Amino acid sequence: MAILEVEHIKKSFEHTEVLKDISFSLEEGQVLSIIGSSGSGKTTLLRCLNFLETPDEGVIRVRGEELLDAGKATTLTEKAIRKNRLHFGLVFQSFNLFPQYTAKENVMLARKLQAKELPDFKTRKKEIYEEIEKEAEKLLVQMGLSERMNNYPHQLSGGQCQRVAIARALAMKPDILCFDEPTSALDPELTGEVLKVIRELADQNTTMIIVTHEMAFARDVASQVIFMDDGRIAESGDPQEVFNHPKEERTKQFLARFNEG
Amino acid sequence: MDLFWEQFPIVVKALNVGFLQTLKLFFVTLLGALPLGLVISLGSMSSFKPLKYVVKFVIWIVRGTPLMIQLLIIYYFPGLVLHNPIWGGGESGRFLAASVAFIFNYACYFAEIYRGGIQSVPVGQEEAGLVLGMTKTQIFFKIKLLQMVKRIVPPMSNEIITLVKDTSLARIIALQEIIWAGQSFMKGSSGISGAIWPLFFTAVYYLISIGILTILLSKLEKKLDYFK
Ligand SMILES: Nc1ncnc2c1ncn2[C@@H]1O[C@H](COP(=O)(O)OP(=O)(O)OP(=O)(O)O)[C@@H](O)[C@H]1O
Ligand SMILES: [Mg+2]
Numbered sequence: 036m037a038i039l040e041v042e043h044i045k046k047s048f049e050h051t052e053v054l055k056d057i058s059f060s061l062e063e064g065q066v067l068s069i070i071g072s073s074g075s076g077k078t079t080l081l082r083c084l085n086f087l088e089t090p091d092e093g094v095i096r097v098r099g100e101e102l103l104d105a106g107k108a109t110t111l112t113e114k115a116i117r118k119n120r121l122h123f124g125l126v127f128q129s130f131n132l133f134p135q136y137t138a139k140e141n142v143m144l145a146r147k148l149q150a151k152e153l154p155d156f157k158t159r160k161k162e163i164y165e166e167i168e169k170e171a172e173k174l175l176v177q178m179g180l181s182e183r184m185n186n187y188p189h190q191l192s193g194g195q196c197q198r199v200a201i202a203r204a205l206a207m208k209p210d211i212l213c214f215d216e217p218t219s220a221l222d223p224e225l226t227g228e229v230l231k232v233i234r235e236l237a238d239q240n241t242t243m244i245i246v247t248h249e250m251a252f253a254r255d256v257a258s259q260v261i262f263m264d265d266g267r268i269a270e271s272g273d274p275q276e277v278f279n280h281p282k283e284e285r286t287k288q289f290l291a292r293f294n295e296g
Numbered sequence: 297m298d299l300f301w302e303q304f305p306i307v308v309k310a311l312n313v314g315f316l317q318t319l320k321l322f323f324v325t326l327l328g329a330l331p332l333g334l335v336i337s338l339g340s341m342s343s344f345k346p347l348k349y350v351v352k353f354v355i356w357i358v359r360g361t362p363l364m365i366q367l368l369i370i371y372y373f374p375g376l377v378l379h380n381p382i383w384g385g386g387e388s389g390r391f392l393a394a395s396v397a398f399i400f401n402y403a404c405y406f407a408e409i410y411r412g413g414i415q416s417v418p419v420g421q422e423e424a425g426l427v428l429g430m431t432k433t434q435i436f437f438k439i440k441l442l443q444m445v446k447r448i449v450p451p452m453s454n455e456i457i458t459l460v461k462d463t464s465l466a467r468i469i470a471l472q473e474i475i476w477a478g479q480s481f482m483k484g485s486s487g488i489s490g491a492i493w494p495l496f497f498t499a500v501y502y503l504i505s506i507g508i509l510t511i512l513l514s515k516l517e518k519k520l521d522y523f524k
Contacts, residue, residue, distance in 0.1 A: 085426075085427050086426075087423055087426060087427065113431070113432075117429050117430075117431065118429075120426065120427055120429055121429045123427070124427065125427040127420060127423070127424065129420055131418075131420035131421060131423065131424035132424075133421065133424070133425075133439050134443065134523045134524055135439075135442050135443065135446075135522075135523040136523075144428075144430075144438065145425070145428035145429055145430055148430055148434050148438065149429060187522065187523050187524075188523075188524075189523060189524035203428070204427075204428075207428055207429060
């Protein structure tokens with residue numbers, strides 16, 4: 036069974052329809068990359084998955100569990116939305132690290148707050164916090180940041196910040212980790228280090244959705260690619276197929292522009 | 297010179313009394329205007345449009361007119377125009393009127409500073425918290441509040457230092473603060489008359505208090521320097 040099923044998602048802002056009937060599914064351990072020109076709705080789609088936007092129509096299912104059916108009249112409570120969100124992680128283009136916390140504190144913060152809801156929190160507080168700290172350190176080591184754990188975001192390079200942000204998202208153990216142009220805010224020489232850790236995550240079968248303008252990366256790392264155009268999925272399928280033998284005229288134009296540039 | 301040393305203790309004693317009133321006005325204003333400013337700033341950001349525009353209009357009036365005029369209006373208007381002298385005649389009435397004028401005036405300045413601080417936190421901070429499963433309350437207290445405070449402290453420090461000096465405006469309604477006390481020796485008080493140096497000497501009080509405040513506030517600012 037697919038880990039994620041998205042059916043007929045539609046979303047409008049005021050009078051512009053930004054997502055026009057988006058459906059796709061993703062298998063566990065697979066990587067989906069989403070490409071498409073600016074304004075085609077890629078960010079909006081990720082924001083819908085992370086419940087930062089509410090679709091006007093459509094269904095989102097994770098492991099068969101229906102998280103959202105926009106057609107149903109019932110509005111989700113804040114608590115339900117929070118629970119739904121935790122199925123997904125989101126890494127932002129601009130990192131959005133918390134500046135007043137060190138790298139490690141950034142990774143631990145949400146986990147620590149979450150731990151307070153545990154029934155045995157009061158009695159096991161110390162152990163729980165130690166566990167969270169150990170996991171945070173492990174993630175940061177995995178991101179190649181063992182020397183940077185106690186640095187504040189302003190003391191880190193963009194590439195390091197983005198790797199902290201990835202560790203922070205992973206700390207919540209999401210089923211599906213989403214990336215919104217994770218390297219677009221980085222200098223070219225820093226892009227590689229971030230792509231490398233994402234590639235490593237892919238090798239470990241982390242389920243991911245990656246919106247990116249790095250075409251070669253999208254082709255190599257993904258098991259499935261979606262080309263979005265004007266709020267629709269114009270073409271999708273195996274990356275080698277879509278990149279090397281695009282069927283749709285729009286896809287050809289889009290890829291041609293990239294190959295030139 | 298002998299005369300000066302004869303006058304000096306008398307003058308200092310009177311100036312101390314005046315300075316106490318100055319300090320009282322300063323602290324009462326802070327105590328009232330810091331919370332009231334927050335309320336006003338929330339009003340000025342309200343999504344309820346009529347409230348927002350009314351509050352913005354009031355802020356515009358208060359910040360667009362001299363505090364001295366506001367003091368005069370608040371003190372004299374009830375008695376002279378409405379024939380209802382709510383403040384009473386004595387020093388306590390003058391202090392009350394001055395407090396109201398100062399609190400309201402400063403609250404409007406503080407409101408703009410709060411608004412700047414609140415709006416300066418990028419939405420990305422809240423969104424990052426949300427996708428990590430945090431509640432809005434957790435996001436406010438654990439993420440946004442300190443970032444706001446950091447941005448509020450420097451402009452707030454400037455206003456607070458200005459407030460020290462602005463308290464002297466209360467002289468216009470004869471509040472017996474330090475300027476009033478210094479001036480009294482020109483006309484004659486405690487057997488001293490025609491002396492102008494006490495008025496000049498009040499400057500020492502201002503300089504010392506502003507010096508202390510500057511040190512304290514910049515310490516606070518430094519404390520928040522560890523992040524950007
Ligand atoms: N909150 C909003 N209110 C109104 N319009 C919005 C909002 N968010 C996005 N849009 C519009 O929706 C369209 C799609 O935006 P989106 O950010 O999803 O595109 P994108 O594919 O991520 O583009 P890019 O490659 O530039 O990041 C754009 O035309 C944008 O102006
Ligand atoms: Mg985008």
